[in-house]
Amino acid sequence: xxxxxxDTVIVGAGGAGMRAAIxxxxxxxxxxxxxxxxxxxxxxxxxxxxxxALANVEEDNWxxxxxxxxxxxxxLVDQDAAEILAKEAIDAVLDLEKMGLPFNRTPQGRIDQxxxxxxxxxxxxxxxxxxxxxxxxxxHMILQTLYQNCVKxxxxxxxxxxxxxxxxxxxxxxxxTAGVVAYELATGEIHVFQAKxxxxxxxxxxxxxxxxxxxxxxxxxxxxxxxxxxxPLEDMEFFQFHPTGIWRMGILLTEGARGEGGILRNKxxxxxxxxxxxxxxxxxxxxxVSRAIYTEIREGRGCxxxxxxxxxxxxxxxxxxxxxxxxxxxxxxxxxxxxxxxxDPVPIQPTAHYAMGGIPTNVEGEVLADNTxxxxxxxxxxxxxxxxxxxxxxxGTNSLLDINVFGRRAGIAAAEFASRNDFVxxxxxxxxxxxxxxxxxxxxxxxxxxxxxxxxxxETMDTNAMVFRTEQTLKQAVEDIAELKQRYNNVSVQDxxxxxxxxxxxxxxxxxxxxxxxxxxxxxxARKESRGGHYREDYPxxxxxxFMRHTMAYREVGEDGAESIRLDYKPVVQTRYQPMExxx
Amino acid sequence: xxTPTLDKHSxxxxxxxxxxxxQITITLRVRRFNPEVSDExxxxxxxxxxxPKERVLDALHKVKWEIDGSLTFRRSCAHGICGSDxxxxxxxxxxxxxxxxxxxxxxxxxxxxxxxxxxxLKDLVVDMDPFFQAFRDVMPFxxxxxxxxxxxxxxxxxxxxxxxxTTKCILCAACTSSxxxxxxxxxxxxxxxxxxxHRFIFDSRDEGAEQRLEVLNDKExxxxxxxxxxxxxxxxxxxxxTKAIQEVKRALITRRF
Numbered sequence: 077x078x079x080x081x082x083d084t085v086i087v088g089a090g091g092a093g094m095r096a097a098i099x100x101x102x103x104x105x106x107x108x109x110x111x112x113x114x115x116x117x118x119x120x121x122x123x124x125x126x127x128x129a130l131a132n133v134e135e136d137n138w139x140x141x142x143x144x145x146x147x148x149x150x151x152l153v154d155q156d157a158a159e160i161l162a163k164e165a166i167d168a169v170l171d172l173e174k175m176g177l178p179f180n181r182t183p184q185g186r187i188d189q190x191x192x193x194x195x196x197x198x199x200x201x202x203x204x205x206x207x208x209x210x211x212x213x214x215x216h217m218i219l220q221t222l223y224q225n226c227v228k229x230x231x232x233x234x235x236x237x238x239x240x241x242x243x244x245x246x247x248x249x250x251x252x253t254a255g256v257v258a259y260e261l262a263t264g265e266i267h268v269f270q271a272k273x274x275x276x277x278x279x280x281x282x283x284x285x286x287x288x289x290x291x292x293x294x295x296x297x298x299x300x301x302x303x304x305x306x307x308p309l310e311d312m313e314f315f316q317f318h319p320t321g322i323w324r325m326g327i328l329l330t331e332g333a334r335g336e337g338g339i340l341r342n343k344x345x346x347x348x349x350x351x352x353x354x355x356x357x358x359x360x361x362x363x364x365v366s367r368a369i370y371t372e373i374r375e376g377r378g379c380x381x382x383x384x385x386x387x388x389x390x391x392x393x394x395x396x397x398x399x400x401x402x403x404x405x406x407x408x409x410x411x412x413x414x415x416x417x418x419x420d421p422v423p424i425q426p427t428a429h430y431a432m433g434g435i436p437t438n439v440e441g442e443v444l445a446d447n448t449x450x451x452x453x454x455x456x457x458x459x460x461x462x463x464x465x466x467x468x469x470x471x472g473t474n475s476l477l478d479i480n481v482f483g484r485r486a487g488i489a490a491a492e493f494a495s496r497n498d499f500v501x502x503x504x505x506x507x508x509x510x511x512x513x514x515x516x517x518x519x520x521x522x523x524x525x526x527x528x529x530x531x532x533x534x535e536t537m538d539t540n541a542m543v544f545r546t547e548q549t550l551k552q553a554v555e556d557i558a559e560l561k562q563r564y565n566n567v568s569v570q571d572x573x574x575x576x577x578x579x580x581x582x583x584x585x586x587x588x589x590x591x592x593x594x595x596x597x598x599x600x601x602a603r604k605e606s607r608g609g610h611y612r613e614d615y616p617x618x619x620x621x622x623f624m625r626h627t628m629a630y631r632e633v634g635e636d637g638a639e640s641i642r643l644d645y646k647p648v649v650q651t652r653y654q655p656m657e658x659x660x
Numbered sequence: 661x662x663t664p665t666l667d668k669h670s671x672x673x674x675x676x677x678x679x680x681x682x683q684i685t686i687t688l689r690v691r692r693f694n695p696e697v698s699d700e701x702x703x704x705x706x707x708x709x710x711x712p713k714e715r716v717l718d719a720l721h722k723v724k725w726e727i728d729g730s731l732t733f734r735r736s737c738a739h740g741i742c743g744s745d746x747x748x749x750x751x752x753x754x755x756x757x758x759x760x761x762x763x764x765x766x767x768x769x770x771x772x773x774x775x776x777x778x779x780x781l782k783d784l785v786v787d788m789d790p791f792f793q794a795f796r797d798v799m800p801f802x803x804x805x806x807x808x809x810x811x812x813x814x815x816x817x818x819x820x821x822x823x824x825x826t827t828k829c830i831l832c833a834a835c836t837s838s839x840x841x842x843x844x845x846x847x848x849x850x851x852x853x854x855x856x857x858h859r860f861i862f863d864s865r866d867e868g869a870e871q872r873l874e875v876l877n878d879k880e881x882x883x884x885x886x887x888x889x890x891x892x893x894x895x896x897x898x899x900x901x902t903k904a905i906q907e908v909k910r911a912l913i914t915r916r917f
Contacts, residue, residue, distance in 0.1 A: 113788060115831050116734075116742040173812040176802030178820060178827050178863070185814035210827075216741065217827065228801040235789075262781065291736040323677075327739045380677040408739060411758060413676040414713075420673045527725030570729035575696045576782045579729035 077507050078267045082107040083494035085256055085271040086487070087239045087298060090117030091215075091479035092458025093277035094222035096487030097231045100275070103491035107269060109237040109258050111278075111293060114223050118279060118291045119479065122215025123405065124332030125192060125207025126172075126480070127473035128165035132186045133205045138162040140198060141206065145474060146653050148194040148361045149432075149467020150608035151624060152311070154649035157439050157463045161474070161481055168480040169208050177221040179210050180401075190401075191335040194361040194471040194660070203335075203359050207473045212330050212404045218476055236261040238581065239297065240510045242274065242305050244451070245500045251445065253453030254500045257510045261581065264574025266514070268506045272497050273453045273490035276302065276435060276443075277483060280459040282315075283585075284593040285428035285542070286534035289321055289328035293585075298460040300588035302435050303595070307445055308628040310462040310646070311433035312592065313600035314609045316470055317543050319365040321427025322412055323385040329405045329424060331472040333388060334358040336401050340369065341387045341421065342377035348386075353660035360660035363469040363609045366426040370543050373425075380423060387421035426543055432470055432609065433599075434462040436628065436646070441486030447628065447646040453493055453500070457486035464626065467648075468608020517583050522566030526583045529560050529567065533586075533593060536560075541597055546614045547604075553597040561590050591631075598641045599627045620655050624648055682711050686766045688719050690731065691773035694782050705769065712762035716749055716772065720756060720784075733784035740896055743832030747784050748773045753834040753894040775837035777846065791833050794849045798857040798875055803868025819864035826859040826904050828897040835891035835901050847880040851891035851901045854882055858904040861917050869917050873908070882908050 083104035086093050093108060100106045110117075129136040141162035146153045173179060173187060180188040189205040197204040210217040226233070241257040255270040281296025282288040303309050319340070320329040334340070340358050342348050352368040353360035360368075369386050372378060379385050390398060390406070395418045398406050409417045435456040436444040443454040443461075458479045465478055533556075540553035564587060571579035605619035606612050625645040632642045688706045706723050717735055724731045733756070734744040740758040747756055749772055750764055756772070764770060778786035829852065836842055836850030857876055861869045876882040882905060891901035911917040 112736055112742075112744070113792070116736045116744050118737060118742070120830070121737050121739070121741045170812055174802075174808055176860075176863070176865070178823070179812075181815055181817045181820050183817065185816050187812050213828070216830070220827070220829075224801040227796050228799075291742065292738060293736045325739075380679070382679050385677075404741075411740070411760070413672075415670070415672045415676050420670050420676075423673075423677055525725070526729075571732075573694065573696045573730070575694065576732050576785050578732050579724070 078265065079270065080107065080267060081270045081499070083271065084273045084275065084490050085109060085269050086275045086277060087256060088276065088278035088460070089114035089233060090277065090279050090458065091119035091218055091222060091476065092483035093275070094226050095480050095483030096275050096277055096457060096490065098222065098225050098229055099484055099487030100491035101229050101231045103488070104494040106491070107232050107234060109234045109239050109256065109269065111236065111238045111297065113235050114226070114233060115219060117219060118294055120216045120219040121289070121291065121328060122476050123212040123328060123330035124335065125190060125209035125214050125473045126169060126218070126476035127192065127195060127206050127471070128169040128208055128477065129162065129206060130166060130169060130187060130189060130208065132182060133189050135197065136204050136206055138165065140196065140204070141165065143199050143653060144195050145465060145471055146467070147200070147658060148471040149469055150618065150658055151620070151655040152464065152467030152607060152626065152648055154464050155651040155653055156649050157465045159651065160439055161465045161477060164481045165477050168477060168484070172218065172221055172480065175221050175225045177210065177217050179208055190332060191359060192472045193331050193334070193359045193365070195473070200355070203356060207332065207335065209332065211400070212332055212402045215476060234258070237267065239278070239301065240513065240584065242301050243503055243506050244305055245503050247500060251451060252500045253451060254502050255506070257507050259510065259514060261576055264577060266507050266510055268502065270499055270502055272494035272499055273455065275441070275486050275490045276456040276460050277458045278460050280431050281589065281592050282428050282431070284533055284537050284589045286538045287321060287324065287326040287425065288428035289318055289326050290428065295585035296588045296592040297585070298456070299434055300591050302443070303591060303631050306631065307443065307451070308436060308630050309433060309595050310436040310626050310628055311464060312431070312595045312629060313603050313627060314432035314468050315428060315596065316362055316430040316432060316609050317366040317426040318429035319362055319369055319426050320388050320424045322408065323423035323425050325412060326427035327408055327412060328427065328429070329388060329408065329422065330402070331362070333390060333402055333405060336397060337393050338388055338390045340365070341389050342372045343379045343383065344377060348372050348377070356660035361469055361471060364660055366543050367611060369426055385423045385425045388424045389421040390417050391419055391421060430470055430475060431459055432462070432464070432466040432468065434460050437461045437463055439463065439485070440489045441482055442489065453497065455486040455490045457482040468610060513584065514580065517569060517580055518572055520568040522568045524563045524566040524568070526567055526569070526586050529563055530586050530589065533557065533560055533589060537593055541600060543611060545600055545610070545612050547601065550597055550601040554594065554601060557590060557594045557597060561594070564590055595629045595641060599629050599643065602643050603627065624655065683709050684712055684766055686710050686719065686761060687769040688723065689769040689771045692783055693780055694730070710761055712760070712766055714761055715757050716759045716761065716770065717745060717756040719761065720772070732782045741830060743830035746775050746832040746834040746837070748775055753838045755832060755834070755896045758896050775833060777837050777843040788833065790846065791836060791850070791852065794853040795831065795856055797849065798853045799868060799872055800856040800860065802860065802863065802866050803871065804865065805867050813865045815864055822864070823859050823862040825899050826855045828899055829855050829859070830897060832896060834894040834896055838890040838894035840888055840890065841884045841886055845880070845884065848884045849876065849881055851905060854905050854908055855899060855901055858908050861908060861911060869911070873912050876908060877912055882912065
């Protein structure tokens with residue numbers, strides 16, 4: 077076991093982690109620990125754009141953006157945070173441009189902007205061009221630009237270091253951040269990183285669904301580590317299903333395709349979104365569009381031999397426009413479906429895309445141990461966190477924005493905390509939990525296989541906890557997950573070695589997914605209303621009287637060692653916007 | 661308002677929507693190496709039932725998840741964006757997640773081995789650190805002088821288009837590890853680093869071209885390129901890598917960019 081000492085440790089090297097690292101490296105001795113080489117992070121898969129009211133192509137302002145974000149989140153958004161997001165968006169985009177990001181340009185040479193779902197002029201009048209973009213590779217450009225600037229700033233990376241534990245030490249009755257424990261994939265060695273401040277920026281957890289746009293590596297590692305250390309997880313029942321994933325594969329096809337004029341059609345060729353969202357049509361918010369697609373499918377208007385998908389129709393757009401604005405997604409259709417999107421409509425279905433919930437933080441990125449108490453020295457940003465700027469449903473282009481605005485804030489706040497405070501003593505035997513976890517998995521001889529349990533988890537989640545939910549389906553999911561957790565106790569890996577043991581890694585990841593899927597299902601079961609991405613067929617209306625509040629899920633361990641989930645609730649921060657009925 | 665999309669059905673769309681699992685038996689022949697167990701390299705054949713529409717990555721996962729959990733490879737996004745799974749498939753560098761079985765003749769054994777010219781650490785996993793070091797050496801970031809503007813820097817659409825091709829790089833190393841010069845001389849920067857230098861040299865906002873060109877004028881720099889076009893063939897993003905290298909060479913001579 078090796079022990080390292082850094083002022084600030086950042087966990088994860090996607091957009092949020094690297095944006096934080098650029099700030100904290102200037103201000104404190106910083107290490108970035110990342111499971112993947114930084115450029116492999118899933119920020120790179122984001123396509124369509126990053127929202128900011130630059131008003132480069134038409135009238136726009138950050139107040140309209142704030143309103144759209146709050147409405148898009150079905151009024152579960154903390155309004156103070158949304159205002160910061162929309163205001164700081166402008167500098168966040170300009171900062172990236174100055175770092176070198178190659179945005180598409182207007183004829184005047186300014187950053188070009190395009191339409192995106194839920195982004196409107198003057199509080200819902202019509203779609204507005206707010207998404208700053210680089211073809212359909214905006215996430216790729218952000219990830220590359222941030223990595224390039226990390227190289228420039230000399231950020232110190234520990235590549236393929238997998239963080240498995242968060243160290244908290246109680247000082248005068250207050251839990252304080254002492255560091256993290258990481259597993260080095262190349263060697264199997266365990267490393268303790270003592271740190272004054274820790275920033276979790278480890279991304280999402282979509283791999284508990286089968287049809288998902290998420291990478292294999294998005295297994296909720298940061299959320300699971302925090303949760304196991306007694307910290308709450310906020311609003312985990314809110315998971316976004318992006319309307320346009322490639323049928324069955326789940327590969328993302330950007331909403332920018334509809335921003336450029338693409339149309340969703342059912343088997344009769346009907347532009348069905350007109351029925352569900354008369355003003356915004358195909359550019360309604362994602363939860364609305366995904367429900368509309370499944371309604372069409374359920375009512376027998378789906379496409380294909382089994383009627384289980386609909387079409388994204390781009391055939392009326394000029395090929396030059398597709399080549400210039402949507403080159404990657406048209407290539408995905410060619411590569412993975414063998415079709416030509418110039419002339420063929422693309423078979424699509426909603427795909428599990430984004431966790432609105434996560435580790436609760438305030439607007440400075442400080443992690444909360446309950447509704448109000450900050451954990452000194454602990455920060456989180458990006459998809460792993462819940463600020464909450466996305467509420468019950470995130471608007472497209474607001475996540476690339478979130479990672480930049482709150483990644484930056486968390487990086488600055490963490491480094492400043494580190495400069496004001498001293499190291500906290502490490503707990504006794506700091507790596508013990510990780511050593512036990514790794515050794516017991518490596519030595520296990522049970523007869524269960526990781527891949528089988530993961531597949532069963534993904535199947536129950538797709539069947540029971542997706543776009544449409546009921547008490548019955550969610551109870552089924554809870555029951556199935558409990559059974560899978562039992563089976564997980566008998567899981568074993570075939571690779572018993574230390575070097576690049578990805579068999580072991582997948583087993584640990586599965587443990588994280590099981591814990592988080594359970595939190596999702598239990599939180600969803602308790603929320604007896606429909607709001608944003610959480611739709612209960614047995615409670616089809618939003619219930620502001622009883623449920624305009626954030627869910628806070630805690631892991632409890634009884635005296636007999638039995639685990640359970642305790643749910644609590646936290647009020648929504650409301651500033652200037654009163655909840656209204658949500659129509660597009 | 662409605663367009664009769666059904667009329668537009670092509671044979672390709674019908675094939676794409678076909679839900680029947682078309683089953684074929686393939687042989688996946690994988691180069692296995694784990695120095696923790698043995699210094700010997702072995703080739704192992706796996707017989708698999710697959711759909712020809714599945715990817716080589718799916719076949720590797722099938723082995724790992726159902727037959728031998730110790731088979732080791734990197735992967736993440738599984739759709740050609742993250743650059744984790746470049747490997748040598750039937751003797752050619754490709755991304756396993758972007759290579760469909762039907763596109764590489766599944767009737768013969770499909771050979772899978774690590775990309776060449778880099779140290780193999782285990783099975784298909786190679787040491788990427790020297791590759792990323794070469795990337796860092798070309799100063800792959802915007803270099804500017806003077807005060808920053810308040811708003812964005814202006815750039816015409818034409819100027820933006822000038823370096824568009826090389827912004828697509830995902831640093832998968834397929835190009836660099838396909839280069840015969842790189843195989844014989846590990847000191848050579850390799851195509852990927854030059855592509856990333858190109859991305860900045862031809863960016864109208866950048867003022868660091870002279871510095872970068874000096875780095876590439878080195879004896880291990882751009883002049884080592886022998887224009888074999890392997891890199892262009894290997895690039896999963898369709899970047900015209902050899903052309904980019906030639907443009908950098910020309911810029912070194914003319915000092916115009």
